[in-house]
Amino acid sequence: MPPLVANIFHVLKDAEKDGRFMSTPEVHRELCRSLPDPPVVKTVQRTLQKLLDEQLVESEKRGTALVWRKRAGAGGVAARSASLMTREQALALQTLKRFSSRQIPSLVAESLSSLFDIAEMRLGASHNDSERRYRKWVDKVEVESGGFALQHPAIDATLFAVVTRALFYEQKLDVVYRVRSKADQEKTRILDPLGLVEVGGVVYLVAAMAGYDKPAMYRLDRLVSASMLPEAFAYPPEFSLAEYVKAQRQFDFMVEGAIPVELHFFNGAGNHLLESPLSDDQVAQPTVAGLNVKGTVLLSKRLRWWLRSFGPNVEVLGPAALRDEMAAEARALAALYAEKP
Structure with a gap:
C-alpha cells in the first residue's frame, strides 16, 4: 500500500465503529501533525477521491465540500491489501465466500470478513465491460448436490x-x-x-x-x-x-470391512460407473441385459443406501451374504406394497 494511502487510513475514522466524517482540510491537518513532509491539500483530495472510487472510503456532502471516513470493513489487512488486490483475486475471494462449506472455522471467517467485503467492493467498482465481466462471473456459477435435497439442520x-x-x-x-x-x-x-x-x-x-x-x-x-x-x-500426532x-x-457409517462385490445393472443405471468407478480395481463389462461391475468396496450402511437407491435396476450377485440381505429386503418391500383385500 502506498505510504500516503496508509497514512490517510490511519487518520480517517472508521464507519464500523461509528466514526465521524472528516473534511479534507481536517485530514490534511492531521497528516501535517504526524508527517515530517506532508502532502499538499490537493494531493490529499485526489487520494481520497481515488479511495472513494475503489470503495474503500465513503463520503457525504456538507455544504459545497465533501467529508470522509473509512468504509466499514476496509480496515486492517483489507486496507493494506485493497490497493494491491487485482480483480482476479477479488473474484477468487468472492467465489470462496459463496461456495465454501460452513465448516470453515468461524475464527478464520471473521478474519477474512473484511477481505470479503473489500473484494465485493472491488468488483462492484466496474467502469467498463471488461471489469463488469468479473462482477457477473460469480452469478454464472452454482453448486448443486446430486442427492435428494433435504433441509439442513440448523446449527447455533x-x-x-x-x-x-x-x-x-x-x-x-x-x-x-x-x-x-x-x-x-x-x-x-x-x-x-x-x-x-x-x-x-x-x-x-x-x-x-x-x-x-x-x-x-x-x-x-x-x-x-x-x-x-x-x-x-x-493434539495426537498420529491422528489424520x-x-x-x-x-x-x-x-460411511458402521464400516464392516472390505468386500469384493459383483453387481449387475439394468436400464443404464450403472453407466455412470464407467466414468466414476466405485473402486480402484473396478472391472466393468457390458452385457446383453445391462452392465456387470466388479470391485472391492467397504461394506457399510452407506453402501447399502447406495444400492437401495437403484431399486429394481441393480442385482447384487455377490457376496452371497449381501445378496441374501438385499433379497430379504426386496421381499419385505414387495409385501409392503402388495395389494391388500
Whole structure:
C-alpha cells in the first residue's frame, strides 16, 4: 500500500465503529501533525477521491465540500491489501465466500470478513465491460448436490463459534449433547476437538474423549451447550482427519470391512460407473441385459443406501451374504406394497 494511502487510513475514522466524517482540510491537518513532509491539500483530495472510487472510503456532502471516513470493513489487512488486490483475486475471494462449506472455522471467517467485503467492493467498482465481466462471473456459477435435497439442520452460531475456537486453540470442550438414539437423552462430555467434517449438509465434530481408544463423531446441531475450557490438550500426532474420512471411511457409517462385490445393472443405471468407478480395481463389462461391475468396496450402511437407491435396476450377485440381505429386503418391500383385500 502506498505510504500516503496508509497514512490517510490511519487518520480517517472508521464507519464500523461509528466514526465521524472528516473534511479534507481536517485530514490534511492531521497528516501535517504526524508527517515530517506532508502532502499538499490537493494531493490529499485526489487520494481520497481515488479511495472513494475503489470503495474503500465513503463520503457525504456538507455544504459545497465533501467529508470522509473509512468504509466499514476496509480496515486492517483489507486496507493494506485493497490497493494491491487485482480483480482476479477479488473474484477468487468472492467465489470462496459463496461456495465454501460452513465448516470453515468461524475464527478464520471473521478474519477474512473484511477481505470479503473489500473484494465485493472491488468488483462492484466496474467502469467498463471488461471489469463488469468479473462482477457477473460469480452469478454464472452454482453448486448443486446430486442427492435428494433435504433441509439442513440448523446449527447455533454461538455454539459453532465456541467449537471452532476450541478446535483452533486445541483446548478442551465441555458440551451437553443430545443423543437421538437414546430417547433424546442429554449427556455431558469433556471432548478433545480434532476436526470438523461436513457430510451432506450435516456438520460433525470429530473428537476424542478420555477412556475411549477411538475418536467419535458428534453432530453440531445436536449440541445443547458448549464451552471452551482453559485446559489445553495435546493434539495426537498420529491422528489424520483426512485418513479418518477418506481411508478409514468413518463417515460411511458402521464400516464392516472390505468386500469384493459383483453387481449387475439394468436400464443404464450403472453407466455412470464407467466414468466414476466405485473402486480402484473396478472391472466393468457390458452385457446383453445391462452392465456387470466388479470391485472391492467397504461394506457399510452407506453402501447399502447406495444400492437401495437403484431399486429394481441393480442385482447384487455377490457376496452371497449381501445378496441374501438385499433379497430379504426386496421381499419385505414387495409385501409392503402388495395389494391388500
